[in-house]
Amino acid sequence: MNTNHAPLDLLDVAETALRDLPEQVTPSPATLNCIAALATAAETQSPLSAAATSAAAGWRKAVTILLASAATTLVCFALSNTAQTGFAFDDVVKAVRQAETVFYTTVITPKPPKTGAATEVKTYHKGSATRTEHRDGSYTVIDPARQRMLSVQPGTKTASLTHLGNKSPDRPAMGNSIIHWMQTAETSGKAVGDKVIDGVRARGFEANFGPVTLTIWSNPQTKLPVAIESEIGSASDPSMSTMRDFVFNAPLDDALFSTEVPAGYTVKETQQPTIDMAAIVKLPPEEHVVRILKFYSALFDGAFPERIDGPELVSKITSGAGQKRLEDPQFMKEFTQLSGSMGAAWTFRTSLNKFGYRGAAKEGDKDTIVFWYQPEDAEKYRVVYADLTIGDAPAEKLPELPTK
Amino acid sequence: MDWKTILERDGPAAWRAAYRLVGNAADADDCLQEAALAAVQLSHREPVANWRALLTRLAAARALDRLRQRHRRRWVTTDDEQAAGFVDPHDPVHAAQLAEVREQLRVALAQLSQDQATAFCLCALEGWTYADAGEQLHAPPNTVGVLVHRARQRLRELLHAIDPQPTLTRSHA
Numbered sequence: 001m002n003t004n005h006a007p008l009d010l011l012d013v014a015e016t017a018l019r020d021l022p023e024q025v026t027p028s029p030a031t032l033n034c035i036a037a038l039a040t041a042a043e044t045q046s047p048l049s050a051a052a053t054s055a056a057a058g059w060r061k062a063v064t065i066l067l068a069s070a071a072t073t074l075v076c077f078a079l080s081n082t083a084q085t086g087f088a089f090d091d092v093v094k095a096v097r098q099a100e101t102v103f104y105t106t107v108i109t110p111k112p113p114k115t116g117a118a119t120e121v122k123t124y125h126k127g128s129a130t131r132t133e134h135r136d137g138s139y140t141v142i143d144p145a146r147q148r149m150l151s152v153q154p155g156t157k158t159a160s161l162t163h164l165g166n167k168s169p170d171r172p173a174m175g176n177s178i179i180h181w182m183q184t185a186e187t188s189g190k191a192v193g194d195k196v197i198d199g200v201r202a203r204g205f206e207a208n209f210g211p212v213t214l215t216i217w218s219n220p221q222t223k224l225p226v227a228i229e230s231e232i233g234s235a236s237d238p239s240m241s242t243m244r245d246f247v248f249n250a251p252l253d254d255a256l257f258s259t260e261v262p263a264g265y266t267v268k269e270t271q272q273p274t275i276d277m278a279a280i281v282k283l284p285p286e287e288h289v290v291r292i293l294k295f296y297s298a299l300f301d302g303a304f305p306e307r308i309d310g311p312e313l314v315s316k317i318t319s320g321a322g323q324k325r326l327e328d329p330q331f332m333k334e335f336t337q338l339s340g341s342m343g344a345a346w347t348f349r350t351s352l353n354k355f356g357y358r359g360a361a362k363e364g365d366k367d368t369i370v371f372w373y374q375p376e377d378a379e380k381y382r383v384v385y386a387d388l389t390i391g392d393a394p395a396e397k398l399p400e401l402p403t404k
Numbered sequence: 405m406d407w408k409t410i411l412e413r414d415g416p417a418a419w420r421a422a423y424r425l426v427g428n429a430a431d432a433d434d435c436l437q438e439a440a441l442a443a444v445q446l447s448h449r450e451p452v453a454n455w456r457a458l459l460t461r462l463a464a465a466r467a468l469d470r471l472r473q474r475h476r477r478r479w480v481t482t483d484d485e486q487a488a489g490f491v492d493p494h495d496p497v498h499a500a501q502l503a504e505v506r507e508q509l510r511v512a513l514a515q516l517s518q519d520q521a522t523a524f525c526l527c528a529l530e531g532w533t534y535a536d537a538g539e540q541l542h543a544p545p546n547t548v549g550v551l552v553h554r555a556r557q558r559l560r561e562l563l564h565a566i567d568p569q570p571t572l573t574r575s576h577a
Contacts, residue, residue: 011509011560018425018510026420027415027429035411039441039443
């Protein structure tokens with residue numbers, strides 16, 4: 001047998017090292033609740049949709065193994081039924097609007113893919129509340145009804161609780177954008193064909209969400225999305241966003257959306273400045289653009305952002321501002337005020353006629369047009385020049401840009 | 405089926421079985437999710453007498469699948485063992501050695517047959533009896549015993565091949 005300082009049976013040591021797992025290493029209640037909801041949803045659905053839900057939840061291998069020959073039957077069944085089932089994008093929107101809860105995974109992959117560079121978040125929606133979870137265990141809950149936003153970092157046992165400045169208006173927000181958009185906005189989409197996703201022949205529809213073109217793949221049986229794909233990021237640094245593993249109408253525990261600070265956590269509370277949304281909504285598009293460009297160029301030595309209508313704008317401003325500014329209440333107040341304009345810019349692609357933006361310009365040139373659109377019934381375009389003045393210009397004065 | 409009760413009662417044991425093998429919470433979450441779904445499908449076909457045993461067996465199997473994927477792709481394990489409290493802050497050298505042997509055992513487990521690896525995990529790591537494991541694996545207890553015995557033999561060979569001169573001594577055991 002082994003004695004002190006004698007070489008050990010390595011298997012014995014390794015076995016013990018793996019077996020002696022500290023008691024505190026357990027799954028989070030949120031994880032267990034989520035899995036219970038998934039299991040309940042899978043159990044209460046028909047065998048076909050249960051299998052589809054299973055697959056959509058990223059469990060393809062398990063389903064393949066466990067259903068064995070049934071998998072082939074499933075695909076054939078889906079294919080044969082899809083051919084006889086016509087549906088339009090309106091049906092998809094209607095189905096989403098009837099959903100009471102949804103959760104899904106968003107995977108963002110650089111384009112072209114780089115090893116290990118993908119990011120993944122899980123998002124849950126119930127009513128107006130949203131929870132976003134990251135792989136490191138951190139999560140954020142936004143509860144507009146209670147005007148609270150809680151961000152929790154288990155790694156450092158810290159949390160930040162933000163008291164939202166005013167009741168969230170009924171507008172698309174960055175956090176729950178696409179689902180919220182499908183639930184509230186006027187939408188249209190064109191069919192782009194079918195493809196098999198997780199054993200279900202899904203029908204694709206292209207639709208515009210702000211500046212982003214989405215391809216929404218929907219299950220012909222439920223009409224609900226099984227995947228939503230889009231290209232995001234800047235032209236120089238594009239990424240692919242894929243929302244997948246959708247589970248609709250599963251019971252989600254209210255505890256998932258709690259904005260109470262977990263016991264034992266150090267919390268930092270902040271008060272988000274009130275935004276006068278009524279005033280912001282009344283601003284014309286060009287005023288929003290001027291506000292954004294003025295704020296951005298002050299941070300980036302007169303440079304304008306490459307795009308004013310994508311989610312990367314927020315992250316660029318955040319990184320450009322630096323930690324010191326982000327801790328400055330006055331700066332954060334102005335940044336928050338700007339969010340209304342950034343939200344408005346997100347809708348330009350669909351709300352404005354012949355909208356265009358020439359990014360990567362610099363502030364100063366009074367003859368360079370950086371933003372334009374054609375107001376309804378107007379001959380000339382409403383434009384913003386690089387010196388941030390506003391005017392009207394004929395079409396021939398606009399910068400030549402690729403047609404989108 | 406009251407899945408909330410089942411998961412609250414039996415999920416942690418299954419999750420910990422997966423965590424031992426994959427070494428991080430994110431992968432253990434995925435394993436438990438896959439196990440729960442597989443359990444739903446199985447429960448449609450036959451009554452389930454012991455949910456904890458079923459979930460643990462399925463979660464361990466999923467975790468072993470992940471170990472094999474890592475082994476094939478030569479991925480570096482993304483452990484969060486330090487955050488989990490696996491690591492003794494008072495003796496970081498020994499802790500590092502233990503982390504290394506844990507990883508070596510995972511690498512070796514990835515090279516066993518499914519039957520041997522599962523039997524070893526359930527009996528050696530989870531502390532099941534051969535009879536309990538036999539019920540889940542649909543095999544007589546004696547067969548499970550043989551699987552575990554062969555698994556140990558093979559693991560010793562593999563661990564020796566990975567590290568012919570292990571540096572760990574009993575001084576900290």
